[in-house]
Amino acid sequence: MNDLFSGLDVAELHLANRIVVPPMATEQADAEGNPGPATAARYGSLAATGAALVVVEHSAVSPEGRSSLQQISLATDAHIAGHAAIAAAIHAAGALCAAQISHAGSNRGEGMPARCLAPSAVENPVSHLMPEEMSTGDIASVIRAFGAAAGRVREAGYDFVEVHCAHGYLLGEFLSPLTNHRTDVYGGTPAARRRLLLEVIEEVKGVIHGDLPLMVRLGVADNPPTFQLYPGGLTLDEGVEAARALDQAGVAIIDVSAAMCGSRPPGVSGEAYFRPFAEAVSAAVHTHVICTGGITRPQTAEDIIESGTADLVGVGRALAADHAWVHKAREALRH
Numbered sequence: 001m002n003d004l005f006s007g008l009d010v011a012e013l014h015l016a017n018r019i020v021v022p023p024m025a026t027e028q029a030d031a032e033g034n035p036g037p038a039t040a041a042r043y044g045s046l047a048a049t050g051a052a053l054v055v056v057e058h059s060a061v062s063p064e065g066r067s068s069l070q071q072i073s074l075a076t077d078a079h080i081a082g083h084a085a086i087a088a089a090i091h092a093a094g095a096l097c098a099a100q101i102s103h104a105g106s107n108r109g110e111g112m113p114a115r116c117l118a119p120s121a122v123e124n125p126v127s128h129l130m131p132e133e134m135s136t137g138d139i140a141s142v143i144r145a146f147g148a149a150a151g152r153v154r155e156a157g158y159d160f161v162e163v164h165c166a167h168g169y170l171l172g173e174f175l176s177p178l179t180n181h182r183t184d185v186y187g188g189t190p191a192a193r194r195r196l197l198l199e200v201i202e203e204v205k206g207v208i209h210g211d212l213p214l215m216v217r218l219g220v221a222d223n224p225p226t227f228q229l230y231p232g233g234l235t236l237d238e239g240v241e242a243a244r245a246l247d248q249a250g251v252a253i254i255d256v257s258a259a260m261c262g263s264r265p266p267g268v269s270g271e272a273y274f275r276p277f278a279e280a281v282s283a284a285v286h287t288h289v290i291c292t293g294g295i296t297r298p299q300t301a302e303d304i305i306e307s308g309t310a311d312l313v314g315v316g317r318a319l320a321a322d323h324a325w326v327h328k329a330r331e332a333l334r335h
């Protein structure tokens with residue numbers, strides 16, 4: 001039986017244990033969206049905790065895709081150097097690393113300079129901004145931007161590339177019936193709402209040619225497991241269908257989270273609050289699955305792995321607050 005400290009092979013890579021640091025935005029970019037030395041140092045210290053894999057926070061794939069003015073970027077080749085420093089800091093501390101690439105769509109701060117884009121001209125339920133409906137030309141640009149950003153992830157020296165399709169950002173806005181009212185090939189049915197995500201995955205695969213395994217942060221439902229914050233939103237059944245499609249597309253790791261309600265939904269607490277989501281995805285796919293959200297106790301993490309709920313656990317805030325978390329887990333679980 002696998003436990004929290006069992007190794008895991010993913011494609012050609014070996015993860016030393018099952019603990020992942022999930023992406024946690026530092027919001028420390030300079031005016032051009034470059035991460036600086038403080039950000040690289042922070043990731044080095046997270047990697048030194050003993051977690052096997054550190055997923056670096058969301059980077060914008062284009063100027064329109066930024067969620068805030070402080071967000072780091074991978075929209076141009078000039079951004080590669082700052083990311084290379086982060087990847088090097090993580091590797092020097094002995095962990096593997098992923099970069100998360102994202103387009104915020106209409107879930108972004110107010111007063112951003114670039115166009116506010118979304119599948120439909122519908123008020124964003126989280127940011128309350130009214131976006132422009134994307135043209136097919138806008139959609140083609142976004143697909144190309146994800147591919148180009150993935151190429152920069154490889155250039156920077158990361159081990160994995162993670163496409164962000166959660167937390168109400170653009171790719172998730174396409175999945176959700178709340179924000180996607182399109183009547184063309186990108187809307188109307190669940191399969192049509194998944195289309196952009198799958199086209200982005202194909203583009204990314206075409207650019208990285210199998211050099212890096214692909215991860216997707218997938219918001220599998222607009223609502224938390226136990227109550228409705230966004231009635232009429234993306235259902236878990238549809239989210240699981242999207243996970244199946246990603247599995248068939250060759251995605252190596254599905255990093256399970258929620259969609260419109262975000263990664264830390266108001267009114268949701270307790271250990272491993274998205275465990276039912278991870279369970280549903282694991283039951284439906286062959287690929288590896290990460291369970292994240294409210295995991296604070298080593299025993300919870302161990303149980304998630306031993307029970308087969310997921311192959312990996314994301315421990316974010318607990319590990320950021322206590323860099324000895326992995327060490328203490330090893331002691332507590334007597335590995």
Ligand SMILES: Cc1cc2nc3c(=O)[nH]c(=O)nc-3n(C[C@H](O)[C@H](O)[C@H](O)COP(=O)(O)O)c2cc1C
Pocket residue numbers: 022023024025026056057058100164166167217257263264292293294295314315316317318
């Ligand atoms: C400060 C902060 C920033 C975050 N930034 C991101 C991000 O850039 N991308 C992402 O997918 N999730 C982000 N998240 C969500 C985390 O990856 C994670 O899903 C969430 O914190 C729940 O896990 P935890 O209870 O172990 O912290 C962020 C969370 C926090 C607390």
